[in-house]
Amino acid sequence: MDFSFTEEQTLLRNMVQSFVQDNYDFDSRMKIVRSEEGMSREIWGQFAELGLLAAPFSEELGGLDGGPIDIMVIMEELGRGLVVEPYLPTVVLCGGILSRHASPAQQEANLPGILGGESIWALAYSEPQSRFNASDVLTSAKADGEGYVLNGTKAVVAAAPWADKFIVSARISGEQRDRNGIGLFIVDKSAAGVSTQDYPTVDGNRASEVTFENVAVSGDALIGSAETGLSILEEALDHGIGAICAESLGHMKSLNDATVEYCKTRKQFGVPIGSFQVLQHRMVDMFMEYEQSVSMTYMVNMKLNEGEEERKKAASGAKVQIGKSGRFVGQEAVQLHGGMGMTEELSVGHYFKRLTVIDTQFGNVDHHLKRFASA
């Protein structure tokens, strides 16, 4: 048992932290969010140069041999800056699936583009009716000679407006919610029959409704098999949970720091409002929620590579913690900032909005409490 970071991980944290401080202050972030594209290709290119996009992959795949703990370190610092560039969907979700389960040919064709920063990926798995159940798949993949034909709609696909490629879950066989028969397909966004309806989300990100209409893909677009698709997908979503737990630590830390600072300086009744015990205890509760979240984030990221049962339990437990804590810290930070907390010009509300989306992303508290109990 060991709770310390390696020297490389500490250096990695320092590097990402100073990059975010120097290049991604709140004003720069809001400029990027309000730009037409909604992300910065320049920042993305710098991520590639800094090696962030290669960090978690093994050396054989051209990476820097990191793992979930390195992703955790990176995501936490990206969270502090409310970074919108699609590290999670491209590197953690799709990159993760490709590195763990794609064939050598698929890896060779796709990973260099991710590591080099040339291609952006999105994971198209949720559907309008599926809520948080990844096995609820209506999108169909019909065998057609050597290949497949895809039909269906994917809902709220994060980063899809920027993506060049998708990994799409589609049903090869079976009924709507069967666990078997789901395949994961690599699909070019430019393929004939793919269309997107792009929109912003409340947290400053972008997403799309993605429709597949008779989209023909070759047989080697399938990652793994129809038997393994869902377990590959669920594993990726758990890795996603590990990453957004870390991201939320950055948000909560920023909110707690800002709130304590504000309460020390804001005066009412002739004294700083931080001298009121009722507010002090509220801030202590925020601090404790943060610390408990740190613990659960370490826990899940140390257990992502354990067996399936243990991984599921760890991920769901952590997601419940982060969902509750993120909501609490976000709401209280706005409350303690008073009217200022309601304004668009302060970063507080933006952290709050991202934390609110994180509670829903990959399943909310209720969903993961049930999954925790059944794991």
Place this chain on the structure above:
Amino acid sequence: MDVDFTSEDQAFRAEVRKFIEDNYPKHLIGADRGDLSKEDFLAWHKILAEKGWVAPSWPEEFGGTGWSVTQKYIWNEESAAFGTIPPLPFGVAMLGPVIYTFGNQAQKDWVLPGIKSGDTWWCQGYSEPGAGSDLAGLKTRAVRDGDDYIVNGHKIWTTLAQHADWMFCLVRTGTEGKPQAGISFLLIDMKTPGITVRPIITIDGGHEVNEVFLEDVRVPAEHLVGEEDKGWTIAKFLLGNERSGIAGVARSKKAIDRLREIARGELEDGAPLLDSSDFSRKISELEIDLTALEYTELRTLASESKGQGPGPESSILKIKGTEIQQRITELTMEAVGNYASPWVPQLDRGDNYLSIGPDHAEGVSQTYFNTRKTSIYGGSNEIQRNIIAKMVLGL
């Protein structure tokens, strides 16, 4: 960063598990704390003393085990899983560290061996009727008279003082300046003339706590620990240590296992209560909060093993640990439904007493009522929040 146990750790686990199984007194397996005699309380302590395992957290030179953080964690887990009665905290966890940190050589020589062997039972003379959360407001006076102090005052909530041989006590030696400035840390023999112990019966029907009256009690000055008027530093040091051991993670895990067992045996509409989604949700929430606490404690231990003492962060362990203990006992009481109500004190049970309701319902409401103390003692949870606000957040 990883949570794997090495093969040495696994071997250590097997060793301590076997030691507990082979040596734990048979008549104390599953015993209820409320029914224990003084000898019962000390039985396991003395076996551990023999083995050299009674004070794992002490430095090796004073009799600690030299175990790693992981080994201590395993030891706590195995002890809790078996349900041992742990060594009493007053000597091992509270006074011991004070003596080897602040005591003189003579005090180290006589106090530490008695703590380890269990031959000296210590109690804690901190709170007074007028000094609870505001501990520094204590009024028990110690006035120097030749080679002695003469002590007059009134201590309260003194846990298990009815069994104690000695008391470590905060007394007022100075009245100048801030209230914290005139406090001293004194060791008092409970057999000294002028000491009266009066029981306080708590809402669970038990006798754990007492009042201690001190009337012209003569205490040799050699029993002053540290300097006169400088006892507040020691008092705070002790409270910090008390907090860090207070999380009780392993025992809460065991209590959740028991809760689940009970809920499996209780029926709701003909089906096990455990299968009710409302009830199982509450258990899941508890388990998740406990996991978070477990990792928070491990993080604290990891930083302590690098030489940082328990900081104000240990207040989190106290707050969260006690909240969880209270929720477990509350939910356990809820689980047994109507059979939480019968309440026949041991003393009122004649020879022909027939137990009422299922065995697993026995004592659950007593435990629930008793456990309300945890958020009050050791510095109330509100005081812990004050500590974090001041020491960590700088408010």
